[in-house]
Amino acid sequence: MNALRRPRSVAPTLRVEKSLAEQGHRFVAGCDEVGRGALAGPVSVGVVVVDLESVKGLRGVRDSKLLRPAEREALVPRIRRWSVASAVGHASAAEIDAVGLMGALRSAGSRAWAAVSAIVPPDVVVLDGNHDWLSARLPGARGEDAGSAAAEPGCRAPVHTRIKADLTCLSVAAASVLAKVERDALMVSLAAHHPSFGWDVNKGYATEGHRAAIDAAGPTGYHRRTWRLGSLDRPAAPILERG
Known part of the structure; x- marks a missing residue:
């Protein structure tokens, strides 16, 4: 009997990106984040810019969660060549706490945005999700993190949020792959210095073994200390993650 094969998802396309050409846009940035729900490590934001006047499809790209590690890693150099600019930005656990x-997310996105803008300033952004955390916030704007705007100016191009864009928009799926590969590699490198937490396997996410290791050893400087980390209650620990 043949082993069951994992069904392949429908490939994302450039339909949404190309529809933006009708509004006069040429350089479209796809943007996605990884690491939002982890207990340790950064949040990472990928940005991939395509030129609507010349871009073609790219076979094999899917939302990073649907690809095996080797598949993601093999796509990275192809995505870099396919796009006119690409970058990944990170924001540390300490920044998340602060x-x-x-x-x-805005800080990480601003770093990636600055990197691609130095090569090709995008005209417009397609952002995965239903909340625009990428756009710059004016100093003094209302909001829980308005004070970060002065340090991280962020994106000033129009941002179009789209739920499940990483499944349907090729530039966004490509951004998710770059962010996932870079963040995973970072967590593997950190695991060498903190082997008890299993970051080379769990990549900082909330597995049972990761929580148990936090119970036993306590959090490191790479843990999000304002989040509930272990499985045991700790004095003065917050009840819920701020994420």
């Missing part, structure tokens, strides 16, 4: 998850 400004909250949305503020940290």
Whole structure:
């Protein structure tokens, strides 16, 4: 009997990106984040810019969660060549604790945005999800992380949020792959110095073994200390993750 094969998802396309050409846009940035729900490590934001006047499809790209590690890694150089600019930005666990998850996402996104803008300033962004955490916030704007705007100006191009864009929009799926590969590699490198937490396997997410290791050894400087980390209650620990 043949082993059951994992069904392949429908490939994302450039339909949404190309529809933006009708509004006069040429350079479209796809943007996605990884690490939002982890207990340790950064949140990471990928940005991939395509030129609507020349871009073609890219076989094999899917939302990073639907690909095996080897598949993601093999796609990275192909995505870099396919796009006109690409970058990944990170915001540390300490930043998440200091400004909250949305503020940290904006900081990570601003770093990736600055990197691609130095090569090709995008005209417009397609952002995965239903909340625009990428756009710059004016100093003094209302919001839990408004104070971060002065340090991280962020994106000033129009941002179009789209639920499940990583499944349907090729540039966004490509951004998710770059962010996932870079963040995973970072967590593997950190695991060498903190082997008891299993970051080379769980990548900082909330597995039973990861929580048990936190119970036994306590959190490191790479843990999000404002989140509930272990399976045991700790004095003065918050009840819920701020994410």
